[in-house]
Amino acid sequence: MQIAIIGAGISGLACARQLCALGHQVTLFEKGGEAGGRVHTWQTEIGGFDLGAQFFTAISDNFKKAVSSWRKDGLVMPWHGRLVSLRDGIVAPARSSSQRFVAAPGMAELARHLARGLDIRTGQTVVRIEAGLLPGNWRLALKADGKKTLTEPFDAVVVATPGDQAAGLLAPVPALAGKAELTGHVSCWALMLGFEQPLNLEFDGAWVKHHRLAWVARDDSKPERGDGERWIVLARVEWSAEHLKDGPARVRDKLLKAFQEATGTSVQPVYSVARLWNYAQSTRPLAKSCLWDEKQRIGACGDWFSAGLEGGGQIEHAYLSGMMLAARIDEAAKPILVKPVRAAANTTDRAPAVKPAIGRRRTGAASSR
């Protein structure tokens, strides 16, 4: 099948890799300048910052297998940072969790690794999925560099964007769009801080109880990050929601003050930049692995699915959801058994006829668009 995937974050990349491995032709359309989405390392003259996902854990057997192969490739390593919870200047050990992993030399390396060898068209915003000229196929309406274009036709389309963004794109299948709409989202302000002098804090990452802050982490405590003390500060989603309209400079000042209050440091940074994640996390992940309409051949995957685990909103959910959708699509594309017709007495012992599902255009599907 010729398959278009909208969004080259972890879910879109995992789905694409699996579909290619199963023999399909896949093209990804990504509105950003590179693959990765919320797995992003912000590069600066003083080193990189993991601006989105901070680390990941592996719970399911399938994801553990993937992590183990990434570890063999030297791409992923355990992060042995000293993690604590921090409240009113009091430091307490963090609750133990399964092992935490990071990609090296930055989280973006994971996306780069998954993107290798794939046909990814960056800088292309998909504005709409349109019925193609032939029944049963789809074209994407794109916007790139201010120009509008239509893609070649595809047999199937995967929407691998955050749920709220997926809802609009899934309009040709209202039942799927309705489900995507339910997921909602929250935004999150992130601040990057670089220091010339050491802060000498007794931890490398902390879940913070502070009205402005949720998490702080020392980026250079992760493996292969290079020299120079660099911290990432994530604001509480409630605080971020109240300050959506503030500019980055104002937010930077407020979050820097909060960082100094929470950690008790007064050292001034030589680098401080704030950025907003508009679609940071869905508020109500769906207790499903993905969405797939076999008749229309449109589906959706992402971290807004629980994908067999609890909750959602993490790299593991995104990866598993992408893989599971690829399996559903491949299943739909497989030749299906058609029961033999007892047209004549001497045909009863014939082998069942096999018809490929793909290439068979469904008139019902075409007329409903």
Ligand SMILES: Cc1cc2nc3c(=O)[nH]c(=O)nc-3n(C[C@H](O)[C@H](O)[C@H](O)COP(=O)(O)OP(=O)(O)OC[C@H]3O[C@@H](n4cnc5c(N)ncnc54)[C@H](O)[C@@H]3O)c2cc1C
């Ligand atoms: C601040 C922050 C901290 C986090 N920390 C952690 C953590 O510590 N551990 C963890 O496991 N997870 C963490 N996460 C969550 C993790 O990053 C996500 O679960 C995962 O990256 C989601 O992948 P995805 O493919 O589902 O979506 P995304 O990464 O959002 O990918 C979607 C892609 O679709 C593209 N796109 C959207 N609309 C269009 C369009 N119309 N046309 C073309 N392209 C489009 C976007 O540009 C994006 O690249 C964090 C996220 C944030 C924001």
